[in-house]
Amino acid sequence: MPKSAATSVDFAAAPVNATLSKEDKLGLLRSMVRIRRFELQAAKIYNAGKMGGFLHLYNGQESVAVGATSLMGDNDHVITAYRNHGHALAVGMSMNECMAELYGKATGCSKGKGGSMHFFAPDKNYWGGHGIVAGQTPLGLGLAFGLKYKGLTGAAMCFLGDGAVNQGCFYESLNMAALFGLPVIYIIENNKYSMGTSLERSSVVDKCLAQRAEAFKIDWAQADGEDVYEVRAVTQKAIDRAHKESKPTVIEFDTYRYYGHSVADAKHKGGYRKEEEIEKYKKEHDPIQLFKSHLIAEKILSEEQFEAIDAEEKAGAAAASEFAEESPAPTEAAIFEDVYFEVDRQTEAGRTGRHFFNN
Amino acid sequence: MPLIEYREALNQAFAEEIERDPNVVLIGEEVAQYDGAYKVTRGLWKKYGDKRVVDTPISEAAFIGMGVGASMLGLRPVMELMFWSFATVAYDQIINNAGQIRYMSGGLINCPIVIRGPANGGTNVGATHSHTPENWLAAIPGLKVVSAANAYDAKGLMKTAIRDNDPVMFMENTLLYGEKYEVPEGEYLIPLGVADIKREGTDVTLVSHGRAVLTALKAAEILAAEHDISCEVVDLRSIRPLDEETVLASVRKTHRAVLVDENKPFCGVSAQISSMIMEQAFDDLDAPVGRVCSLDAPAIYSPAVEPFQLPTPDRIIRKVKEIC
Numbered sequence: 001m002p003k004s005a006a007t008s009v010d011f012a013a014a015p016v017n018a019t020l021s022k023e024d025k026l027g028l029l030r031s032m033v034r035i036r037r038f039e040l041q042a043a044k045i046y047n048a049g050k051m052g053g054f055l056h057l058y059n060g061q062e063s064v065a066v067g068a069t070s071l072m073g074d075n076d077h078v079i080t081a082y083r084n085h086g087h088a089l090a091v092g093m094s095m096n097e098c099m100a101e102l103y104g105k106a107t108g109c110s111k112g113k114g115g116s117m118h119f120f121a122p123d124k125n126y127w128g129g130h131g132i133v134a135g136q137t138p139l140g141l142g143l144a145f146g147l148k149y150k151g152l153t154g155a156a157m158c159f160l161g162d163g164a165v166n167q168g169c170f171y172e173s174l175n176m177a178a179l180f181g182l183p184v185i186y187i188i189e190n191n192k193y194s195m196g197t198s199l200e201r202s203s204v205v206d207k208c209l210a211q212r213a214e215a216f217k218i219d220w221a222q223a224d225g226e227d228v229y230e231v232r233a234v235t236q237k238a239i240d241r242a243h244k245e246s247k248p249t250v251i252e253f254d255t256y257r258y259y260g261h262s263v264a265d266a267k268h269k270g271g272y273r274k275e276e277e278i279e280k281y282k283k284e285h286d287p288i289q290l291f292k293s294h295l296i297a298e299k300i301l302s303e304e305q306f307e308a309i310d311a312e313e314k315a316g317a318a319a320a321s322e323f324a325e326e327s328p329a330p331t332e333a334a335i336f337e338d339v340y341f342e343v344d345r346q347t348e349a350g351r352t353g354r355h356f357f358n359n
Numbered sequence: 360m361p362l363i364e365y366r367e368a369l370n371q372a373f374a375e376e377i378e379r380d381p382n383v384v385l386i387g388e389e390v391a392q393y394d395g396a397y398k399v400t401r402g403l404w405k406k407y408g409d410k411r412v413v414d415t416p417i418s419e420a421a422f423i424g425m426g427v428g429a430s431m432l433g434l435r436p437v438m439e440l441m442f443w444s445f446a447t448v449a450y451d452q453i454i455n456n457a458g459q460i461r462y463m464s465g466g467l468i469n470c471p472i473v474i475r476g477p478a479n480g481g482t483n484v485g486a487t488h489s490h491t492p493e494n495w496l497a498a499i500p501g502l503k504v505v506s507a508a509n510a511y512d513a514k515g516l517m518k519t520a521i522r523d524n525d526p527v528m529f530m531e532n533t534l535l536y537g538e539k540y541e542v543p544e545g546e547y548l549i550p551l552g553v554a555d556i557k558r559e560g561t562d563v564t565l566v567s568h569g570r571a572v573l574t575a576l577k578a579a580e581i582l583a584a585e586h587d588i589s590c591e592v593v594d595l596r597s598i599r600p601l602d603e604e605t606v607l608a609s610v611r612k613t614h615r616a617v618l619v620d621e622n623k624p625f626c627g628v629s630a631q632i633s634s635m636i637m638e639q640a641f642d643d644l645d646a647p648v649g650r651v652c653s654l655d656a657p658a659i660y661s662p663a664v665e666p667f668q669l670p671t672p673d674r675i676i677r678k679v680k681e682i683c
Contacts, residue, residue: 079428111465120464127431128464135451138421142428149384149410149434156428169451172421179416338466339500341524349523353552353600356500357631359638 012294014233016071022300026309028070028228029295032062032288034313035086038095041317042085042102042116046263050325051102053115057259058086063287064189064253065090067231068157071239072125075154077143079127079136081161082117083189083257091126093119099320105327112330113338133194134160134167137186141173144184148246155183155242157235163194163202165209171216174250178216183242185235186213188252189225195261196272210252218248225253226285229294256281360541366399368510368542369531372517373403373437375546377411380435383521386413386426387439387476396441397477397536419445423474424452427526430472431460435521443478443530444490457526458501473520475529478506479570479621480658481669482533489658493568494622496528497599497631504598505551506530508572510540512596515549523551532570552600556609560591563615563679566606566632568595571670575619578675586676588683598628606632607640614645617678619670624652646682651675 011017020028039057046055058065065086069078072091080087088098093109101108102116109119110129119129127143130136140158147154164170165188177184188209194202203209213220219241223234231253238249258278260268269275295301336343342350363371376383389396391404391414404412415422419440426436440446446453453474460468480489497504503525507513513531520527557572558579565575572594579590591609595601610616616636618629633648651670659665 077432109465110463110467113465114463118463120467122431122464122467127428127468128460130456132451132455135424135455138424138452139428139431139456141421142425142430143432144428145425146429146432146434149429150432169420169424172416172418173424175416176418176421176425338462338464340503341461341466341469341471344466349519349551352550353597353602355552355600357601 011227011229011233014229016232016236017229025295025300028066029288029291029301030309030313031066031090032228032291033310034095034316035062035066035089036288037310037313037317038085038089038098038320041099041321043259043263045102045321051116052104055116055263056083056261057257057263058083060258060281060286061189061191061225061255062086063228063231063291064187064225064255067228068187068235071232071236073154075147075152076239077125077127077147077154077156078159079140079143079156080129080159081133081136081164082129082131083161084117084119084129087159088119088121088126088129091121091124093121093124093126095316095320096323099317100324100327103324103327104329105324106330106334107323107327111334111338134164134170136160137164137167137170137173140184140186141177141182144177144182145180148182153243155185155239157185157187159187159189161194162188162190162192162199162209163197165212166203174213174216174218174248177248178218181246182248183246184248185238185242186248186250187235188250189255190252191255191257193261193273196265196267198272208252210250213250218250220250220252222252223254225255226287226290228287228291256285258282360543362539363510363542364536365510365513365538365540366397366536368514369399369517370401370403372514372521373400374406376518376521377403377407382433382435383437384411384413384434385437385439386415386422388415388417388441390414390439395439397533399536400439419449420452423449424456426472427452427456427460427470430470431468435471437473437475437521440474440476442488443476443492444488446492453496454499458499462501469524470526471524472526473529474526476531477533478530479532479534480653481665483660483662483665485660486657491621491653493528493530493598494627497628501526503527503551503600504530505596506569506598507596508535508557508569508594509538511542512549512555514542515547516551516596519548519551527551530569535570549596551597552602553596554602554605555594555596556591556605557594558590558592560589560613562589562613563591563617563683564606564609564613565590565592565617565619565675566595566629567592567619568598568628569621571619571621574670574672575675578672578679581672582676582679586680588679590679603635603639607636610636610640611643614643615682617649617651617675617682619675620650620652621669622652623655624650625655627652649678649682651678
């Protein structure tokens with residue numbers, strides 16, 4: 001649960017935040033607002049029947065993805081689970097390519113082949129977007145292995161939810177991360193519910209989930225995810241550990257999702273959680289409102305400026321929808337593209353033997 | 360030409376590829392200091408060190424996934440599963456991550472990984488260690504599946520698999536590791552998707568892969584010597600991609616086919632081949648396509664009985680005589 005104001009540290013003064021320019025800070029705010037507006041637009045088109053599949057919204061958690069990814073250097077990488085729109089936008093993917101992916105259009109970041117859960121941008125060191133709970137945790141290990149193998153100073157940030165921590169491959173990965181000394185940072189976004197099952201009903205908890213890292217002699221931290229400054233300060237320590245010592249870290253950020261597990265999760269309000277709980281988080285712990293207040297107190301933001309940023313991002317999300325609607329769907333022939341590298345490139349290997357078995 | 364063991368041929372392939380490409384790394388249980396559970400990687404750790412030959416804990420899900428993640432960054436991991444049967448605990452990583460990442464990213468991410476190890480019954484180790492998952496894996500578009508019947512093919516196919524930019528599942532066989540075959544010195548490559556006619560014949564085509572090729576060859580010898588039936592033995596070598604033309608050309612020549620397959624019959628590789636022949640060479644057939652597969656039950660332990668659960672020369676001969 002979030003700490004009270006009385007016990008909170010002033011993370012704005014942490015070195016990693018003290019050096020931020022006014023523009024940097026406004027950039028963090030804009031990034032969070034962009035995610036919020038993108039997700040609201042996504043909910044709108046989902047409810048209008050304009051996209052298929054599932055839609056897992058990130059509203060309420062924006063500060064975690066924005067704070068952590070804002071620290072990335074050239075050799076730092078990110079991978080996450082299916083609630084991945086926030087991370088994608090935070091690393092700099094455009095609303096157009098992301099929205100078009102939701103619509104299943106050829107202009108989507110994955111050419112309409114991945115959908116909501118599967119955004120990718122390797123040119124931005126962003127490796128998805130993975131649908132199987134905790135399935136990305138060994139991949140994060142592999143990114144860190146690759147960095148170390150190549151002799152690069154970097155870190156692999158691997159996000160997972162509180163519902164993912166009970167999967168075996170996560171613990172196998174922690175063991176190997178510690179054993180091999182790999183620069184991977186597992187960031188647990190604890191939004192308190194794995195689908196409709198509360199933390200209490202799914203996990204044995206002593207102090208917190210991240211504490212389980214002790215079993216592997218891995219350094220860990222638990223922190224408030226609602227404060228983007230705190231997310232940055234805590235994550236930077238882990239990045240330093242990865243860069244300087246090639247060691248893993250497990251971080252747990254307390255956070256909260258305003259919507260259901262997915263938009264199809266009708267029981268999230270008044271079912272497995274009380275409506276008052278949701279309202280309390282929105283009112284007292286909203287990452288955007290908290291950071292906005294911070295910046296107003298720091299006198300680098302006015303209400304009017306905030307409204308302008310919000311309006312711009314709202315317009316951007318609406319424009320992304322227009323872009324997506326006007327974009328072409330993939331062709332039927334595209335079903336067979338991007339399956340095999342060698343076939344796509346029509347290399348000798350791709351031209352030898354039959355790869356597809358349609359009648 | 361030197362006669363070398365199947366395991367030594369693979370070992371040469373690894374050594375040559377490690378020396379050729381700094382991104383090639385061998386990873387798996389006991390592959391380094393122990394020299395490999397089946398000694399396929401013998402001496403490589405001593406020669407190339409900790410960086411290129413990496414021991415892992417018994418954590419197939421994590422280390423296979425680690426290999427997939429590393430391949431996304433441009434490494435070419437060659438992952439050993441001590442038995443392909445253990446793929447069951449790494450299935451999510453193989454199917455969903457190695458198999459789907461390129462497609463789901465719209466072609467932005469490649470996964471140039473090789474996952475290899477023995478996939479066979481016949482060693483009295485019980486059902487959990489005796490799976491032949493080439494059909495499970497070949498059913499996944501995005502994966503490639505290779506099976507080598509002798510040392511020559513093993514080396515040439517492995518080198519190609521390591522250089523391939525897609526995930527290649529490489530099926531070996533503990534009963535073949537000690538088998539010797541002529542392997543030329545120096546480099547050669549065998550493309551994926553090219554079958555090999557292991558014996559020419561005129562009366563019936565035996566289609567096979569892996570160790571079943573040797574069983575088919577034994578049956579062919581007996582059929583020629585004792586029954587005056589001339590068998591052509593086609594070794595698929597690569598299941599996906601598949602060399603349909605070589606199989607179909609042989610069937611068009613012999614007008615009969617018996618498929619010999621250590622897979623179980625239900626949706627086994629032979630079921631796919633049978634369907635292909637029916638669809639594309641129906642008018643060339645003078646008899647129904649026959650199949651000789653592993654008997655359709657979990658692999659039995661009993662040393663006295665297990666040999667009969669796999670395809671045997673006797674069962675092949677009986678099936679051939681039914682249709683010839």
